[in-house]
Amino acid sequence: MSLDAVLSHIDATLPQALDRLMDLLRIPSISTDPAFKPDCARAADWLVSELSSLGFQASSRPTPGHPMVVAHGGTGSAHLLFYGHYDVQPVDPLSLWSRDPFDPELQDTPRGKVIRARGSSDDKGQLMTFVEACRAWKAVKGTLPGKLTLFFEGEEESGSPSLVPFLQTNAAELKADIALICDTGLYDDKTPAITTMLRGLLGEELTIHAANKDLHSGIFGGAAANPIRILSKILANMTDAKGRVTIPHFYDGATELPDAIRAQWQSLSFDHAKFLGDVGLSIPAGEQDRTPLEMLWSRPTAEINGIWGGYTGDGFKTVLPAEAHAKVSFRLVGDQDPFAIRTHFRKWVEDQLPADCSATWHGHGNFPAGAMSIANPAFEAARQALTDEWQVPAAYIGCGGSIPIAGYFKTYLAMDAMLIGFGRDDDQIHSPNEKYDLECFHKGIRSWARILARLT
Amino acid sequence: MSLDAVLSHIDATLPQALDRLMDLLRIPSISTDPAFKPDCARAADWLVSELSSLGFQASSRPTPGHPMVVAHGGTGSAHLLFYGHYDVQPVDPLSLWSRDPFDPELQDTPRGKVIRARGSSDDKGQLMTFVEACRAWKAVKGTLPGKLTLFFEGEEESGSPSLVPFLQTNAAELKADIALICDTGLYDDKTPAITTMLRGLLGEELTIHAANKDLHSGIFGGAAANPIRILSKILANMTDAKGRVTIPHFYDGATELPDAIRAQWQSLSFDHAKFLGDVGLSIPAGEQDRTPLEMLWSRPTAEINGIWGGYTGDGFKTVLPAEAHAKVSFRLVGDQDPFAIRTHFRKWVEDQLPADCSATWHGHGNFPAGAMSIANPAFEAARQALTDEWQVPAAYIGCGGSIPIAGYFKTYLAMDAMLIGFGRDDDQIHSPNEKYDLECFHKGIRSWARILARLT
Numbered sequence: 076m077s078l079d080a081v082l083s084h085i086d087a088t089l090p091q092a093l094d095r096l097m098d099l100l101r102i103p104s105i106s107t108d109p110a111f112k113p114d115c116a117r118a119a120d121w122l123v124s125e126l127s128s129l130g131f132q133a134s135s136r137p138t139p140g141h142p143m144v145v146a147h148g149g150t151g152s153a154h155l156l157f158y159g160h161y162d163v164q165p166v167d168p169l170s171l172w173s174r175d176p177f178d179p180e181l182q183d184t185p186r187g188k189v190i191r192a193r194g195s196s197d198d199k200g201q202l203m204t205f206v207e208a209c210r211a212w213k214a215v216k217g218t219l220p221g222k223l224t225l226f227f228e229g230e231e232e233s234g235s236p237s238l239v240p241f242l243q244t245n246a247a248e249l250k251a252d253i254a255l256i257c258d259t260g261l262y263d264d265k266t267p268a269i270t271t272m273l274r275g276l277l278g279e280e281l282t283i284h285a286a287n288k289d290l291h292s293g294i295f296g297g298a299a300a301n302p303i304r305i306l307s308k309i310l311a312n313m314t315d316a317k318g319r320v321t322i323p324h325f326y327d328g329a330t331e332l333p334d335a336i337r338a339q340w341q342s343l344s345f346d347h348a349k350f351l352g353d354v355g356l357s358i359p360a361g362e363q364d365r366t367p368l369e370m371l372w373s374r375p376t377a378e379i380n381g382i383w384g385g386y387t388g389d390g391f392k393t394v395l396p397a398e399a400h401a402k403v404s405f406r407l408v409g410d411q412d413p414f415a416i417r418t419h420f421r422k423w424v425e426d427q428l429p430a431d432c433s434a435t436w437h438g439h440g441n442f443p444a445g446a447m448s449i450a451n452p453a454f455e456a457a458r459q460a461l462t463d464e465w466q467v468p469a470a471y472i473g474c475g476g477s478i479p480i481a482g483y484f485k486t487y488l489a490m491d492a493m494l495i496g497f498g499r500d501d502d503q504i505h506s507p508n509e510k511y512d513l514e515c516f517h518k519g520i521r522s523w524a525r526i527l528a529r530l531t
Numbered sequence: 532m533s534l535d536a537v538l539s540h541i542d543a544t545l546p547q548a549l550d551r552l553m554d555l556l557r558i559p560s561i562s563t564d565p566a567f568k569p570d571c572a573r574a575a576d577w578l579v580s581e582l583s584s585l586g587f588q589a590s591s592r593p594t595p596g597h598p599m600v601v602a603h604g605g606t607g608s609a610h611l612l613f614y615g616h617y618d619v620q621p622v623d624p625l626s627l628w629s630r631d632p633f634d635p636e637l638q639d640t641p642r643g644k645v646i647r648a649r650g651s652s653d654d655k656g657q658l659m660t661f662v663e664a665c666r667a668w669k670a671v672k673g674t675l676p677g678k679l680t681l682f683f684e685g686e687e688e689s690g691s692p693s694l695v696p697f698l699q700t701n702a703a704e705l706k707a708d709i710a711l712i713c714d715t716g717l718y719d720d721k722t723p724a725i726t727t728m729l730r731g732l733l734g735e736e737l738t739i740h741a742a743n744k745d746l747h748s749g750i751f752g753g754a755a756a757n758p759i760r761i762l763s764k765i766l767a768n769m770t771d772a773k774g775r776v777t778i779p780h781f782y783d784g785a786t787e788l789p790d791a792i793r794a795q796w797q798s799l800s801f802d803h804a805k806f807l808g809d810v811g812l813s814i815p816a817g818e819q820d821r822t823p824l825e826m827l828w829s830r831p832t833a834e835i836n837g838i839w840g841g842y843t844g845d846g847f848k849t850v851l852p853a854e855a856h857a858k859v860s861f862r863l864v865g866d867q868d869p870f871a872i873r874t875h876f877r878k879w880v881e882d883q884l885p886a887d888c889s890a891t892w893h894g895h896g897n898f899p900a901g902a903m904s905i906a907n908p909a910f911e912a913a914r915q916a917l918t919d920e921w922q923v924p925a926a927y928i929g930c931g932g933s934i935p936i937a938g939y940f941k942t943y944l945a946m947d948a949m950l951i952g953f954g955r956d957d958d959q960i961h962s963p964n965e966k967y968d969l970e971c972f973h974k975g976i977r978s979w980a981r982i983l984a985r986l987t
Contacts, residue, residue: 274749276749278847278849286810287810287811288811291932292832292860292862293730293732293932293933294827295827296832296834296860296931297774297826297827297830297832297931298806298807298817298823298826299810299812300816301835303766303838303857304766304769304770304835306838307835310759310763311763311764311766312767313760314760347754350754351754351755354744354746355741355742355744355887356742356755356887356888357886358756358885358886360753360754360755360885361753361754370753371750371751371753371754376748378748378752378753378757378851379763379841380759380841380842380847380848380850380851381759381840381842381850381852382763382841382843382855383838383839383843385837386836387837387858390895391734391858392836392837393860395834395836400843402841402842402843402847402848404847404849406752406753429816430813431807431812431813431814432812439847440847474749475747475749475752476747476749477749
């Protein structure tokens with residue numbers, strides 16, 4: 076039986092596939108809120124049931140948090156692991172939703188039909204593209220494509236506390252030839268993409284301490300250290316006039332873009348003016364000698380995500396505060412070591428403090444960047460499959476955000492990962508009125524069928 | 532009858548004077564809170580009643596806010612105006628008070644007896660030192676000392692919105708030879724002082740606007756302008772490595788200290804190490820080539836009183852915010868023009884903004900500095916009187932804070948002012964458990980009797 080038969084079956088049974096997705100979307104599996112713990116377990120059980128019906132050996136595996144779903148099925152020399160997550164973001168503020176976030180609906184919009192619900196794009200709709208591709212394959216061919224391990228997490232939206240221990244404990248069971256991760260997007264509305272570069276992340280919160288209490292700026296102003304001024308000077312020093320980060324050793328390990336990727340990115344003709352114009356800006360910030368896409372995908376950054384100190388209410392208070400605070404995050408690339416950068420950053424800050432001031436620290440998340448080598452032929456095979464489906468050359472892209480799972484697969488399972496997803500920029504993930512385009516769901520299923528045909 | 536008789540009468544009747552102060556302290560005349568408007572009127576009426584009983588022509592004069600109390604009495608060639616304020620600060624947080632702030636009590640402490648109540652030092656206890664001096668004078672001599680105008684404000688703690696219009700409307704009635712203002716402190720626990728230099732104040736709140744909405748720092752970080760970074764760079768630029776303010780024309784009109792005042796300040800042997808050490812600091816900030824007292828009293832400053840932007844809650848959010856905010860205040864000296872500095876500051880900030888960012892402004896209070904010329908012989912006369920009472924040479928001092936009333940008397944009534952007060956640094960004005968030392972109240976009354984004897 077040919078791939079065409081599988082694709083035809085996908086087309087013919089799309090309404091049933093949509094019904095199944097709707098069932099999953101009705102389960103409010105908000106992982107960060109303990110009130111929804113039973114719902115998370117219910118979503119895991121629902122997946123186990125679906126996968127079992129397709130012939131997988133599937134189970135819901137307890138963790139200290141929400142369960143992992145692991146399913147094994149099929150035979151063959153190629154062993155693929157597929158990852159998605161069944162948990163969703165909270166829905167606040169509910170008042171901004173046009174309908175109940177857990178009462179999914181297929182809606183007509185000027186840009187086509189959309190599936191409106193929390194989790195439709197992130198990530199239930201995406202993970203179901205793969206499940207439905209397997210179902211169609213099985214229906215048409217009688218077997219699953221290749222040897223498959225499906226691995227669904229229920230804590231992705233709440234920091235994945237159980238993920239690394241689970242990978243470590245179950246490494247032998249989960250290891251495959253390559254991982255397929257479906258939690259990213261298209262390059263643009265029409266262009267499919269494989270994300271091969273993910274930036275790492277280091278979050279740091281610092282507090283500068285000066286006097287032992289808040290002072291009156293009329294009495295102590297000028298003469299006594301102002302921690303807001305000290306913090307401002309340090310944050311101002313963090314980048315130079317050319318937009319380069321000045322922290323010593325910050326760029327250690329920040330490798331340059333491979334030529335093949337650079338050439339491919341250049342062919343994307345990224346519209347930087349539109350990218351900034353859409354958010355009301357026009358002047359590129361950051362390193363002045365880098366192209367826009369490099370800044371977004373392959374260069375490390377140091378951003379200030381929050382700052383506070385002194386009086387911030389209505390009116391005016393001439394206070395000279397005892398403390399000032401900032402939250403700073405670093406996006407990391409290549410082999411930049413988040414632990415080394417944490418050490419360098421803290422020392423660099425402390426070296427700038429007057430001797431009678433001090434800093435205290437609160438480290439937030441940290442994980443290194445992930446860069447996939449496209450030398451693995453699976454990448455080019457998948458790219459061809461996507462190109463066939465979308466009729467537009469698929470792109471190797473970077474992702475400015477940070478998806479730690481790909482790095483974890485590399486670190487703990489010694490396994491490359493391909494990030495292939497079908498989300499669109501306007502899906503409003505993490506926001507009210509999340510949607511997933513029916514076209515993305517449909518062509519996503521078809522894309523996986525084509526990829527599986529080439530990889531197995 | 533001699534001055535000694537007046538002083539003896541003050542000593543003999545101190546318990547009754549204290550009882551009267553307690554009556555005034557029981558009235559919760561919090562001017563900033565509309566709920567206490569009747570109490571403010573009641574405090575004004577109480578003063579009118581007291582002053583009328585001493586032979587003053589006293590009245591409570593309505594304003595759009597709280598009433599002014601104006602009283603005229605006595606005869607003689609010397610015409611003195613005395614200023615104080617009967618309103619008080621709010622008392623929040625009430626939980627930090629050891630007793631009801633409006634149930635005053637005389638308490639024994641290791642450092643002597645204190646009058647514990649909101650307003651005991653700021654400013655009811657201080658204004659009553661003058662009233663009680665007049666009472667003793669009248670009791671002993673049968674007349675009031677000289678020609679007196681007493682002027683009590685009820686909006687000092689809430690920005691004095693009615694003050695300038697009232698001064699303008701009633702200039703002829705209020706004009707005297709010199710004003711006496713009792714709303715300041717001793718130089719130290721034992722040394723009386725006349726404050727001759729008051730700094731002006733300019734308050735500015737600025738908002739830096741970048742993108743038209745909050746962005747994800749993983750997607751836009753590096754490439755899009757970060758208003759916190761822009762704000763930090765601007766605030767960092769506001770002072771150079773030597774602590775000098777870099778805003779163009781900022782120092783225009785910032786006159787140098789007169790030699791006589793400089794010599795007098797040097798004799799004070801100000802303990803800068805202790806001043807900073809008391810608040811946990813050791814390294815002088817501000818202009819490196821200025822003496823500590825210059826920094827505190829006679830040099831202009833630019834301080835950051837508040838800053839906020841982005842995510843400031845628990846945990847971490849990789850937001851690249853649309854806006855960042857700061858509150859900045861400038862202390863002004865000599866002839867620095869607050870309106871000119873506002874203009875220069877705003878232009879200086881805006882000149883540093885990327886073309887796709889903007890700033891919006893909210894101006895808070897502004898008034899120029901006040902410097903009294905000690906050439907007026909009243910100053911030396913008052914200084915001698917204070918020296919006689921406290922048995923320590925009285926000091927001409929500056930005040931880092933800003934008391935606009937002295938400048939207003941100069942501007943609207945063409946009248947010099949002497950600021951003489953008896954507060955101590957540990958009075959906790961504006962804070963919970965405000966107190967006024969009984970010694971300060973007692974010697975304050977005696978000091979005014981001696982000053983009145985020399986001036987009338």
